[in-house]
Amino acid sequence: MSSLPEQGSSSLLKQPRAVWAVFFAGIIAFMGLGLVDPILPAIAKKLDASQSQVTLLFTSYNAVMAVAMLITGAISSRLGIKWTLLLGILVIALFSALGGFSNSIGALITLRGGWGLGNALFVATALTAIVTLSNSGTAQAIILYEAAIGLGISVGPLLGGWLGAISWRGPFLGVAGLMVVAFFSTVFLLPKAKKHEGPKKSISLSAPFKALKHRSLVVFGLTAALYNFGFFTLLAYAPFVLGLDEHGLGFVFLGWGILLAVTSVFMAPKLQKAMGTIKAMSLMLALFAVVLLIMGIWTQTQWVTITCVIVAGALLGNNNTLITTAVMNAAPVERSTASAAYSFLRFIGGAVAPYLAGKLAEWYNPHIPFIVGAAFVFVSVVFIGMNHRHVKHVDHVAGH
Incomplete structure (x- = not known):
């Protein structure tokens, strides 16, 4: 069985300048997700919105991302990696800035959808760029990509808590400013050479749908969709039950993000080598389901919920690297196409989960969203186990 390379390998840090340019832009792009998290309760209060309305900020973002992922390959194969990244960065900057000046929850939800479009263009292309x-x-390229995600997500809440304590508008405007920095770093550091401009053959709009004929991609995509019910329940709903201000939420999700970043880079390769991709992934998902269940039982015990959020970061960091690596090796299609097909399925889960969590809390009580999230994650473990024969091959191609 092949494995991810050990993190200690020196080649991980010996990358072309272009890789570090995308890595840096990726950190800033993923700050956007965490920046908003500490201000969700403040947005509900300032804009007189319900919890389920505020969670629609994640639903619109993920729903647009899911659909947009289907066209990212077609766009990037025509514009090239560099121009697609720049377009994504500009769209994020524009809609986050407009969000910072909005005055109603409806407008903010709509603008977050535009932000999701920019993120789709950037995220799918960034993964392809770093791997290429x-x-x-x-x-090891995927480890770098996951490290950028982890660093962005971990620093984002701290900055978001600080800016959010000044005004709920601060994090939105902060993202816009950071994306301007990312834009210029990408302009000046990413080479113009044609060999860096992606595949020569244009990718058709139907390519992601055709890629879903491969059972392995469907299995990983649906597994991620189920797992994202738990992920976005934690991310979008937990801030409402932790009972903390913007600074407090920022520090909790900083801890969550640090563990996510560290495990995605250092621990995931060791787990994959010791257990294999599928077994390690299943273990992380099962443990995450247990953590969500604990949060559902002891929702009103603050130290328990805070501890669970932070611990969940370690499980999510491992799982993100393992499943991304598996997807890149799952089917004989272009990596950008595989990423688009997989991301379409997984972000559907990310779109439904936040709003469902808010509604479940309104219909029943604050415990139910976490219990339902845990059930979905547990089903993802059962589902991947039932389809093991369709995905076990990824362990034989990883690292090659």
């Missing part, structure tokens, strides 16, 4: 431009192999 890296000189250390697919597995």
